[in-house]
Amino acid sequence: MxxxxxxxxxxxxxxxxxxxxxxxxxxxxxxxxxxxxxxxxxxxxxxxxxxxxxxxxxxxxxxxxxxxxxxxxxxxxxxxxxxxxxxxxxxxxxxxxxxxxxxxxxxxxxxxxxxxxxxxxxxxxxxxxxxxxxxxxxxxxxxxxxxxxxxxxxxxxxxxxxxxxxxxxxxxSMAPGVRRIPVRDGRIRGTLFLPAGSGPFPGVIDTFGAVGGLVEARAALLASRGIAAFALALFAFEDLPQNLLRVEMEYFEEAVDYLLSQPGVIPDRCGFVSVSLSAFIALACGAWMDRVKAVVTIGGFHFFHESHVTYKDKEYFGMSFDRSQVFVKEGEEKALIGEDLLGNTLDPEHPLIVPIEEASDDTYFLALAGDKDAMYLYKGVDTLQRRMSDRGKSDKIRTIVYSDVGHLLEVPYTPDVGYLWQIFTPKFAKSIGRKGVAVLYGSAQSYQYSLAQVQHWHEIRNFISHHIRDESPWYQNYIDEQHV
Missing domain, CATH: 2.60.40.2240 (Acyl-CoA thioester hydrolase/BAAT N-terminal domain)
Structure with missing residues (x-):
């Protein structure tokens, strides 16, 4: 209670x-x-x-x-x-x-x-x-x-x-007038949500993590608040791969192309909102794709995790968690996770940290996390901040760690979660001898979680609106032309 x-x-x-x-x-x-x-x-x-x-x-x-x-x-x-x-x-x-x-x-x-x-x-x-x-x-x-x-x-x-x-x-999650458009374009799969009216609207790619499939609610709610949002499936949806063991970043570049080609969407830049496992993908998009100008991560991985990631001439082989830090008592399902789970990926110079310092000077990052994240991913938020500070780019990233909040942070007034069943990737499952365990994703502090939901929702919307709409040269020209 x-x-x-x-x-x-x-x-x-x-x-x-x-x-x-x-x-x-x-x-x-x-x-x-x-x-x-x-x-x-x-x-x-x-x-x-x-x-x-x-x-x-x-x-x-x-x-x-x-x-x-x-x-x-x-x-x-x-x-x-x-x-x-x-x-x-x-x-x-x-x-x-x-x-x-x-x-x-x-x-x-x-x-x-x-x-x-x-x-x-x-x-x-x-x-x-x-x-x-x-x-x-x-x-x-x-x-x-x-x-x-x-x-x-x-x-x-x-x-x-x-x-x-x-x-x-x-x-x-959809306000009156919001348009829901299923997308099956080339190999990209998802749903585009366009706000009511003709725009122009700031646009954002929206992804979830290890849950897989296609999750639309946050994208629909963003569109209800004036942001064109493309809910993009990553895996385990229709004809997409069943896991993220291989990530071809061109898939996300194609999604950016699609979003920015839509009538009513500001065409010169977009944002990317991500949760948990998809965060390293969002960070890489911000680092390597010039039109991705605002990246949000929520309880996200700051390093390439288990996936073989390729993009043009770049290639990374992601690493696993430290299996010695996942403890499950005989006959039990719930995992106890050690504080050293992330190992040396907390070193700002670790070679598998996503190199967000490679982003263009007008690209910004917002990293959000909860200090009761059972996987300790809030520590990676500090690692990213230190990495950018060491390179003289501390002004390009903003970090917020919410008190008494767990791994997940979703739209306002939705339920806090307790333990969820976490199915391991094949590589990690083989190393630990189990297909999955129950991991604490919430914090059992529902009141604090509810406060953080409201606060982070305003942060995300303001961050996207500012960097994708207000800072867009195209949008400024559009405004000037309206006043001629």
Whole structure:
């Protein structure tokens, strides 16, 4: 159970649409209409909502439960919070403290951020939305009493607690007018999201890490905020290779060509947003491709990791983690990872660190990480900073390490994660004698994680907008021509 005590704020609303669910509630001394209000009920992922309950008796215990079905396997994720109604018989989740459940204290977005696999679902399941064309529907329900989450999943349905009132919370990654364009161009595979309107918009390539496949939600949300975003698949999607053991950087150059050729996209430069395993690719694009001018890494690898990387006359053979630093007790699944996992790659002069100092003078890097990353990749952020400082280029990189945040950092108000099942690359799996282990990707500090989600989201958008739009010579000429 998470205990917190501060109020999360600072994110603006995109809608004022409100929804009420109303239910007649009777007992021997009190009759009223109980209402559960979510405002806005229909909104984008990065918009916080207010949840209020009215019409109950003063001073009674109640439970709020949220439920979300995700993915092709229809895995259910749940959270719950215990409240006591005030002297008016009301609960305001934005102001009142939870006294138990998934979290304690005032946590306005707690019912979202603490979602975790429901009883019966794999404890390593990840609440990750890949397809942006449909919204997440979070079912929020109210119950009398302080109930454990297990009470809702007993085998005998007649013994489950009775819902007093409920409401469906509809959360979108695509704003009205955003265009979703599947891309199958040559060998590149992905989905392009264009903001509403004619532009010109700053453009960005968006990639994820070891999860593979095609993940669209962040790109769709970037487009909803005015940035043309190309969600690019790296591997394990359609006819792409099943892993990243070989990386031909020309694939990403072709993706840049495609993005910058699209009508409405600023054509002379683009950005690249990456997470975890894809970070070394993004860094290399910034180092070697002149039109990639702004690179963001989130919990990223600062060195070439296990892949055979080629680009024109360049060739790198990536290295593995130090296998001696991955400890798994006999009969257990969860890994304990030693602090020396990254070995000598923390030396700024290590030959397999991506040589971002080779980037043009108008290319900038933003490296983000959490200080509770179980793979210690936040240490690589400092390594990149020192490498650039040693070469007189400290102004070309900005680094932020968020307190009490784990390996993953995703768009605002999406769930923190716990342990996820990590399938090793064949080379590492052979060396350690296991195909995979459970690795702690979150930090178990959901409140701090939620704060960092909001902060990093603003950092990314501002960084891309500044370096790809405001610093673009093409865009400046365009603006000048509009004022002639």
């Amino acid at each position: 998470l205990k917190i005590g501060r109020v999360l704020g600072g994110a603006r609303r995109a809608s004022t649409r409100t929804s009420y669910a109303i239910h007649k509630f009777y007992n021997s001394t009190h009759t009223s209409e109980v209402s559960l209000e979510i405002s806005p009920r229909i909104c984008l992922f990065d918009v916080p909502s207010r949840i209020t309950i009215k019409g109950l008796e003063p001073g009674i215990p109640v439970t709020l439960k949220s439920s979300l079905i995700v993915g092709p396997n229809e895995n259910e994720f749940v959270s719950h919070a215990h409240y006591v109604t005030d002297d008016k018989g009301e609960v305001n989740v934005n102001q009142d403290a939870s006294v138990g459940g998934s979290y304690e204290g005032v946590f306005p977005t707690g019912l979202l951020t603490t979602l975790e696999p429901a009883p019966g679902v794999s404890k390593y399941a990840r609440c990750l939305k890949k397809n942006a064309s449909t919204p997440d529907i979070v079912h929020v329900s109210l119950y009398k009493g302080h109930l454990p989450i297990e009470a809702h999943f007993v085998e005998d349905a007649s013994s489950r607690p009775e819902e007093v009132v409920s409401c469906d919370w509809e959360r979108h």
